[in-house]
Amino acid sequence: MAHAYLTYRWEVSTGGDGANGGTVGGGGIKVIPVADM
DSSP, rough: OOEEEEEEEEEEESOOGGTTTSSSOEEEEEEEEEEEO
């Protein structure tokens, strides 16, 4: 049976991209959900 799950890729955020899962205002660590089949 095919099972789709999400893996999380950590990247360093250099700007305020809260809409993309990053930290709002300033840098930090953001988590990006990646579909892994």
